[in-house]
Every structure is written in structure tokens, then in C-alpha cells.
Amino acid sequence: MTDNKFQNIIDTLGIDTFEKIRSAKVLVVGAGGIGCELLKNLVLSGFRDIHIIDLDTIDLSNLNRQFLFRKHHIGMSKAKIARESVLKYCNNSDDIKIVAHHADIKTHEFGPNYFKQFNLVMNALDNLSARRHVNRICLSVDIPLIESGTAGFLGQVSVIRKGVTECFECIPKVPPKEFAVCTIRSNPSAPIHCIVWAKMLFGRLFGLADDSNAVTDMDDNIVEGDKDDTDNVIRDELLPLAKQKSYEQWVFHKVFYTDIDRLARMTELWKEKKPPRPLVYDELFSPDGQQTTTTTTTTSNGINSSSGRGLKDQVVMSFQENINMFVESIRKLQVQNEQNGALTWDKDDNLALNFVVSASNIRSHIFNIPLKSKFDIKAMAGNIIPAIATTNAIISGLIVLEAFKVLNNEFDKCKSTYLLKQPSGKRLLLPIDPEKPKSDCYVCSQNFITLKINTKTTTLSQLLNDVLKKNLSFHDPILTVGASLLYEGGDEDLSKEEIEERNKLEQKIIADYKMPDNTILNVEDYLQNFKVSILIIHCETFDEDGKWFDISGKQKDQSTNNNNNHDSNNNNNNNTEDDLDDLEIIENPVDMQIDASSDKSTAKRKEIESETSDSTKKHKLNENNEQ
């Protein structure tokens, strides 16, 4: 029967619910901040058949809140160590079975058939694409999903059940902020512009070749775009000389002298502000690489630096210290690059972070922008909102409370609960009824998507990678129009020649690829067990700068006529939404960060407003909290 240590649970939930907990098989996706707390809650509540998946290894920066991990675990699989540590809570007894997978949930091993074995899936993820992926599979095999997330003091838990509640994709998520390329490249005015630039420069110098990375042209000594009075292209004769000396000197000269010199000469740009000042390597370093100036404690733009008190990383380094760090990090990264091939920027890789800190601060100095500490730059470069252990703990507790209702099939009692920053009616937790599935959701309601795109200039490769994979989170899409198969991914069964042939096809323009204006393209992903029809509308101009396609939800019956004037239900743009921590976070109940124009947001807002103002409803709110 049961163990005494669960007597409290039995007394509270009743023996029937407890037996369901004992026999349930559940999947936890993610063993990070929420995942660690959740696993501990699950075993302490009596769950004993748990699968846990996480693709990552333990990092030093996880230890302050991911309490299942210790310093000696750094570098080891999160899922496996989480399993080991959590088993200690139940003294390895209690007939408990935890299966840990050190793997990406988006791989074929974990397709719909794998999901079918569970009574419940719980997401403890940190990115949109994996969340969407799990949402689609759970819908396809009709397994309840509990979705959750935290951002600083804010948090949210919601239950997703096919046909009963809205799904994760019923409401479009607010895309991450993007900066205009010209601001990053030519006219920065805030530290974040220089930080974005430095990350791009890292990719340009040490990452994979990427034609869209326009941070600087590293290939020759032409001062781009500039011609003298007699129409000769202007060249920077010093650049090839710098190249002969060392890689770091060449990079330094190119990005902090040649490019800046060119910008400084664009007088139109500097009518109302101080022009940038190019830096000369030899004025900062002697030919033997030693610095020529003494370390200053104040930057030229008057910002106090390293003499300040506080933790080392929280102090703003002097200009000279940034210069030294820049040169040193390039030297070391170049060695890594030669040994390991292309590098990927990672906020937790100290050397990569040093590069971005120093490069962005030097650029800030040049453009008269305040310098920032390594701590601040790491937060901005990693889009980090400090993770708070207590928030994760509260949210994980709420997940388990919803799990009990799910196991009891009490979907009518399930709540979407928001953890607020400020109390609302003295309560920090705001439970509301989940919304019904949105009728025009292309994921849970089988509706059409409308895609406006220039069919005469866009290639199949752009459609596949930027629209279908990055924006719509397909993993391995198969494209058909009518009965003809247009494209199928996967390299397993293809010969080298066939792959080459397919790569060539991917470069074809989509209009030449049986997809002219007003085509209905069917896209299917076997791994997600998900398909959608996309109405393609040819469009040559878009309202926003830099935008080259537009996606909107569309009812099936309306979409088949060729009418460009359809309503945009979704707000998708061209951003890669992968890194977005995509919570429907609300700062305060009447200021919800859902698509403010949607009916749903208005309805929810009204509900919350009335709940927080009406005393009888407040009572209901209190009842709801005592779930």
C-alpha cells in the first residue's frame, strides 16, 4: 500500500488521488531552474514513474538556484545528475523509477510514439521553439501538458488540454526586440547597440560564415561605399600593413579605425552629436604589443571605472583595461578557432564574454556612450533577467497542484496562474480560468496560415529556414502542393549527388517552384505529427523596415480567395524567436503583456480588473488560490 511519509498527501488529497499519483507516468522536459524544483516536488508528492529530458550540461552559473547540482557536477548531464540527486530524497527506496535522457526533446527518438506512454507532460523549458514542439506533439497524441515559465519575480503556470483549453500557440508571442541594422552598424546611441554589434563581430570573426552578418566587411581594405571627388574608391592603406603584423592588430585597426574613420566622415550623421573618434593601435600599444599609456581610472567620456568598489565583474573597467582584454581575447579565441573550428557565442564562456565586454566598451568609448561592467554586459548580451530561486519554487509547486487536477480528470478546475510582482488584493498569485482553444489557431484548430512574401525574389531555402523553421518552429518540414511533393528534408537515404541536387533546388525562387501567388502549400512535420496549410500571397512591399514576410492566422473559408486585404490575427514578424523566454508574463493584472489588441487579452483583462476591484469576486479569487 502506501508509505507513512505520504500520509499528509493522502489526508489532503484523498486516497484515490494518491493512488493515481502512484500509478501515473509523467515526463518532465527541462532540468534547469524550474525542472530541479519540480522533480523534487514530484518525488516528495509520491510520483514514482518519471522521465526527465535535458540537453544541457551543468554550468557554474546554474548552481545558485538549481539546487540538485553541486560544483563537482559542472560539465555533467543535467538530466542524469538531477535524477541521481533527487533519488536521494527518497533514499533510493520507495520503488521509484526515474529515467534520465541527456538529449534534445526535438529529436526523432522523442516523437509522438514516445509521448504516448505518459499520462502527463510538464514543460520546464526556456525557449519558444522547444515549447512549441512539445505543445504540438502533446496535442497530436492528446496528452495533457502543463506549461510553465518564470522571468525574475514573475511566473506562470497553465494547463493545455486538446479541445478544452487554448494551446501554447493560440496566442502569438511578443517577439524579442530587434535593432535596425543601421543603428548597430553606423549610429549606436546606447550600450546595448554596441553589445549587439560586439556579438555580431564575434560571429563574423570566429563563427560560421554568414552572409547576413553585416557588422563589418573583413575582406579587403576598401573603405566601403566611399569614393573621392574623382570617383575613385577610397582605400585605407594602413589596413594591409596592420594585417602583416598580427590578426588582433588587423581586427583592431579594421573595426576601430577604418570603419570608424569612414563613419566619422559622414558629416550628415554628426550634425547634432559628437562624431566618433577612430583609434590608432600604435598609439595604445608599442610595436612589441606593450601598452603605451598608463591605466586610467576614468574613461574619456568621464565614466568612473575600475577604482570603484564592489565585486570585480560589477566594476566598470578602464578604457585601457578594455583594450588589453580585447587584444588578449582575440589572441586566445583565434587559437581556439584554429583548434576547434567555428565558435558559437555563449554568455557562460568567459573568453567569449570577455571579447564582447571589451569590444562593446571600446565601441561605446568611440561613440561617447557610457561603458558598462562585465556583469551588466553579460545580462544584456544574454538577454538575462536574473533568475530567482523562490519564483521557480513557487511555480513548481503550482505545477504539481495542477498535475493533481489533471490526473483526476478535473479539467474544469484547472487554472492558469500568474505569479505577480506586486500584490493584487494582497495576493501575489492570480489564478484565472484557462481560455478555450482559439478558433483560428493554426496549431490546435487546423486553420490556414496566410503568408505574404515576395514569391519572385524569395528562395526555397529562405522559406524553409527563416519562415518555416525559425518562425513557425517546424523541425523537418515536408512540402506539398496538391498531390505533388515539392520538398522533403532528411539526409539519411540520400546519396551525395542527391543532396547536392536538393541544395541546388533550395536556391530556386519559390515562384519558379510551383508556388506562385495564391498557392496553398501544405507543410507537414512527422516528428511533431503536425501539418498546416499555408496560403501564399505575393507581396512586394511591407510596412516595416527590414520586414520581408508577414504571417497571419486565417480562416480556411476566407483564405482561398485572392484577397490581400485580410486581417492579421497574429503579430509575427521576421525575428528568430528561439531565445525568447516566451511567458505570457503580466507585470500587474491590468497591464498584461498579451497581444493587447486581441479579444482574449481584453476579456482576461476585464476579468482580472473586476476580480481585483469587486470584493465578492475577491473572495472567489481567494478560494481559487486555496487549490
Ligand SMILES: Nc1ncnc2c1ncn2[C@@H]1O[C@H](COP(=O)(O)OP(=O)(O)OP(=O)(O)O)[C@@H](O)[C@H]1O
Ligand atoms: N530542446 C530542448 N530539449 C531538452 N532540454 C531543453 C531544450 N531546450 C532547453 N532545454 C533545457 O531547459 C532548461 C531550462 O532551464 P532554465 O530556464 O533554468 O535554463 P538554464 O540554462 O538552466 O539557466 P540560464 O538560462 O538562466 O543560464 C535548461 O536546462 C535547458 O537545457
Ligand SMILES: [Zn+2]
Ligand atoms: Zn492553439
